[in-house]
Amino acid sequence: MKISVIGAGAMGGAMVEGFVKCGMLAAADITVSAPHEATLERFKSLGVNVTTDNKVATAAGDVVFVVVKPWLAEQVIGEIRAAVDYNRQIIVSVMAGVSGSQLKEWFGGTDGKQPRLFIVIPNIAIAVKSSMTFIVPVNADEEATAVMAALFDSTGLQMVTEERLLGAATTLASCGIAYAMRYVRASTEGGVELGFKARDAQRIVMQTMKGAVDLLQASGSHPEVEIDKVTTPGGMTIRGLNEMEHAGFTSSVIRGLKAGMSK
Ligand SMILES: NC(=O)C1=CN([C@@H]2O[C@H](COP(=O)(O)OP(=O)(O)OC[C@H]3O[C@@H](n4cnc5c(N)ncnc54)[C@H](O)[C@@H]3O)[C@@H](O)[C@H]2O)C=CC1
Ligand SMILES: O=C(O)[C@@H]1CCC=N1
Known part of the structure; x- marks a missing residue:
């Protein structure tokens, strides 16, 4: 299978890195395009094909990912449409907020023909094969959906879902990377105030977060079950947790998630 990625920014670049590492593709099976040679330099060293x-x-891909900013979608689709083989290729939009009906309108030919079409929303952890990726078949058969699911199984976890859930999916998992990073930064700053060097504090926080995730994955528990194991009555943890809640921790996370998907 050959893959093309149009747009080599934060998301497209992370996807190329993940595809190179995923074990399903050779670097030579991947083509990436960007308007400027300078953007493509770092991809040359990965062994992938590059073009402006x-x-x-x-034309080079069996699966073509369009990963430009949403406001460039119409322009870029207009540019590539004539080069798409509607019988052979799978087209994938990786553009938050660009709807399936909008994509169909832009790809629709005068004869009403559509390519096999998906919306996919990964997150930047795809670069290290730890993405949470959502796959929405817009105009796709089961065979094409299975191809996409296998590809994104190789770069982390994937979920085939409905378009109506994409806003929620994007704020939870794609924006979610930034939210989690902010927690890491906040805890690290707390650790520095309490006496650790910043580097040490960040290592401690990262390992602690990894431990929390590993515990939940191993046990399948509700987080509160694990919290109960940590909170000694009248002890340190419950004092810390309650203070965080007094400052609006849960509420601010939920409000942030909702604000992320509004518009
Ligand atoms: N960054 C993220 O975590 C996520 C981004 N997305 C989606 O990915 C898309 C791209 O976002 P980012 O990578 O963050 O933006 P970005 O600005 O980092 O990358 C966009 C890239 O598109 C390139 N580009 C601009 N015009 C082009 C053209 N005419 N042809 C080809 N390439 C062109 C730019 O050179 C740039 O490298 C957006 O639609 C966004 O909604 C989706 C999920 C997560
Ligand atoms: O912030 C954004 O709009 C894009 C979509 C999800 C992550 N980055």
């Missing part, structure tokens, strides 16, 4: 011509990139 989106049409060349489009």
